[in-house]
Amino acid sequence: MNSVLIAVCIMLALSLARVHVVIALIIATFAGGLLSGLGTLGTLNNFNSGLGAGATVALSYAFLGAFAVAISRSGIPDLLAGQVLKKLNKKQGENPALARNIRYGVMAALLVMAVCSQNLIPIHIAFIPLLVPPLLLVTQKLKLDRRAIACVLTFGLITPYMFLPVGFGSIYLNDILLVNLQESGADVSGVSVIRAMALPALGMLAGLLVAVFISYRKPREYSDKKLKRAEHTEVKYSGRSLAVSGVAVITAFVVQLMFDSMVLGALVGFVIFSISGVIRWKQADDVFVEGMKMMANVGFIMITASGFAAVMRATGDIQSLVDTSAALIDNSKALGALMMLLVGLVITLGVGSSFSTVPIIAAIFVPLALQLGFSPLAIVTLVGTAGALGDAGSPASDSTLGPTAGLNADGQHNHIWDTVVPTFLHYNLPLLAGGWVAAMLL
Secondary structure (H helix, E strand, O other): OOHHHHHHHHHHHHHHOOOOHHHHHHHHHHHHHHHHOOHHHHHHHHHHHHHHHHHHHHHHHHHHHHHHHHHHHHOHHHHHHHHHHHHHHHHOOOOHHHHHHHHHHHHHHHHHHHHHOOOOOOOHHHHHHHHHHHHHHHHHHOOOOHHHHHHHHHHHHHHHHHHOOOOHHHHHHHHHHHHHHHHOOOOOOOOOHHHHOHHHHHHHHHHHHHHHHHHOOOOOOOOOOOOOOOOOOOOOOOHHHHHHHHHHHHHHHHHHHHHOOHHHHHHHHHHHHHHHOOOOHHHHHHHHHHHHHHHHHHHHHHHHHHHHHHHHHHHOHHHHHHHHHHHHHOOOHHHHHHHHHHHHHHHHHHHOOHHHHHHHHHHHHHHHHHHHOOOHHHHHHHHHHHHHOOOOOOOOOHHHHHHHHHHOOOOOOOHHHHHHHHHHHHHHHHHHHHHHHHHHHO
């Protein structure tokens, strides 16, 4: 019995039963550690040592949350949402097709923002708690199913980094995937990562189209009474506050790129709001705390997931899981590709990070893939897809936590059933199929 597989299954089962993800992760951590023979003390030590790996990410999200609240107080999100609502209220009766056009326009805008957050302006999920809560009034009036929005956001957070070698994609594809494959014995010099990951990316696109135009196309009602827009009334904005907001966003972006620090960039942006007077000095503490509270759930889950991942590595059963899969293959390329992708899915579901999965699986998958006769291009596809599998649909992934942080601002969007399950079904299945077909053809 593989302790890693059992731990991941326990974590997923508890999450589906609406146990909080942090509690589910801790219970699964001890279950896996004890089953592997680490003992209580060994499990605790490894869990505690792994917590630090998630602290930097959690701190970054806390500062980004504070920066996001500061931007929201400048009025930009309210201006955007107000203009859309005004147009919708004025012309909806005259033109029944307008609501449909705005419906798809809102989702298209959020998709563009999510894609840009990975490549053009690498701020990752920080834009979600800034932009999405004010738009909930619009989505409620349009009766837009928030599960569709969750799928749109998750697509934009994952597909760019696994396909385009720019921004976060450069880190995943060039700095992590190709480097680990090279170190594991694969000659990937001259291999085009875009070509290798094209079919898996098309699988993600197919899942997005199914989610938006089929699965969650029907209207869905949400309660007006619960819709509180993050518990604050409409913000009054002016030309000055909007200008200061633009300066703060650009400065934070430049600082983040110069020093490679989301914390420092968000801090500088927040200070600009405070010094300019857009955020009054006596209100700065409340705004900062509000932003940290907004992202606290994401931060604690990321920290706990790092501890869980550390225990799973310490069990030694990740190696056992891979070895057992290799033994079942019996020199079949088709079965080998499928098993490697499924193992990547299980590991990423538990670890919650594609970036952490690739170094774990590359050392074993590369020799196995070479033995089975896969080309270097196919090996890039296999390991790259195996790493990305599970990012959508993992309760501990920031690609699912981010959308929930924005869509649940009024308490009407469940993390597991409205984000995790929909993204798992619509992305992991077509991504698995796309990766398998690409590995067999390339």
